[in-house]
Amino acid sequence: MPETASIGARHHRTDALLARATAALADLPDATPRLEAELLLAEATGWTRTSLLAWPERAPPDEAVATFEALLARRLTGEPIAYIRGRQEFWTLELRVTPDTLIPRPETEQLVELALDRLDAQRPLRIADLGTGSGAIAAALASERPDWSLVATDRSAAALAVARDNFRTLGLERIGCLRMDWLAALASGSLDAILSNPPYVAGQDPHLDRGDPRFEPRSALTPGGDGLDAIRTIAAETGRCLRPGGLLAVEHGFDQGDAVRRIFASAGLHRVETCRDLAGLDRVTLGHLPDRG
Numbered sequence: 095m096p097e098t099a100s101i102g103a104r105h106h107r108t109d110a111l112l113a114r115a116t117a118a119l120a121d122l123p124d125a126t127p128r129l130e131a132e133l134l135l136a137e138a139t140g141w142t143r144t145s146l147l148a149w150p151e152r153a154p155p156d157e158a159v160a161t162f163e164a165l166l167a168r169r170l171t172g173e174p175i176a177y178i179r180g181r182q183e184f185w186t187l188e189l190r191v192t193p194d195t196l197i198p199r200p201e202t203e204q205l206v207e208l209a210l211d212r213l214d215a216q217r218p219l220r221i222a223d224l225g226t227g228s229g230a231i232a233a234a235l236a237s238e239r240p241d242w243s244l245v246a247t248d249r250s251a252a253a254l255a256v257a258r259d260n261f262r263t264l265g266l267e268r269i270g271c272l273r274m275d276w277l278a279a280l281a282s283g284s285l286d287a288i289l290s291n292p293p294y295v296a297g298q299d300p301h302l303d304r305g306d307p308r309f310e311p312r313s314a315l316t317p318g319g320d321g322l323d324a325i326r327t328i329a330a331e332t333g334r335c336l337r338p339g340g341l342l343a344v345e346h347g348f349d350q351g352d353a354v355r356r357i358f359a360s361a362g363l364h365r366v367e368t369c370r371d372l373a374g375l376d377r378v379t380l381g382h383l384p385d386r387g
């Protein structure tokens with residue numbers, strides 16, 4: 095074999111490609127270099143991550159190497175890996191995501207866990223996921239509780255189209271989709287629970303201009319101001335839409351627990367409490383409409 099060919103082959107081996115990409119990604123803030131290198135090479139080759147690791151000496155075809163270089167170049171501009179791959183794991187599911195949807199975060203699984211823990215699994219409950227984005231919360235709940243009836247809402251038609259697509263792919267077409275401004279078009283007293291991961295970042299928060307959020311829809315991240323306006327609106331309208339005793343639970347920032355509990359109390363909610371995430375930070379506040387009588 096001519097020397098140039100053998101050098102080329104060595105450089106195109108799976109292990110060499112991964113090592114080079116890992117080194118390049120090390121300079122990117124917030125990246126997980128080795129994992130992302132593997133995900134991008136798996137994406138470009140169509141090979142599984144397991145097989146990349148099992149056959150480190152294998153050289154992908156030239157076209158796959160070119161695709162890998164292109165994907166890596168995109169990632170090195172800061173574009174989120176979830177948008178490059180077009181998908182993100184959430185709960186036990188894989189969801190399609192696009193720049194029209196927030197990238198679902200692991201913290202939001204806390205809201206799913208809480209709903210599964212607090213709501214009666216045996217009853218055919220009616221539940222709304224407000225600001226559904228890719229459909230993450232509604233899909234996770236529907237996949238766990240076949241008897242629950244779920245409606246997923248968003249003001250963004252583009253996000254709702256992605257959610258609908260995810261529900262279809264996951265065999266969860268029974269989830270209803272409604273385009274609307276928070277609870278505006280929901281019938282009075284119709285729901286057992288309202289769940290939401292609304293935009294809650296303060297308008298001037300510098301994190302909006304760092305890392306993945308630079309590429310996500312601004313309207314999914316912040317309502318502007320102190321970041322609490324969406325939660326204020328949802329809490330204020332909840333009384334009309336929940337049945338007596340019904341549950342409202344929202345995700346919020348780690349430093350917003352006190353403020354959200356006050357908002358919930360002013361909206362007439364009872365048994366208000368804030369739950370912490372796995373990092374021990376305030377993450378979800380919940381409250382109940384008073385029981386009848």
Ligand SMILES: C[S@@+](CC[C@H](N)C(=O)[O-])C[C@H]1O[C@@H](n2cnc3c(N)ncnc32)[C@H](O)[C@@H]1O
Nearest residue numbers: 196198225226227248249250275276291292314
């Ligand atoms: C933080 S994202 C949450 C997305 C998804 N639930 C998740 O957890 O990955 C907030 C969502 O609220 C939607 N949203 C923003 N303002 C809204 C409004 N006034 N009414 C309904 N949805 C809104 C955004 O389009 C976005 O999809």
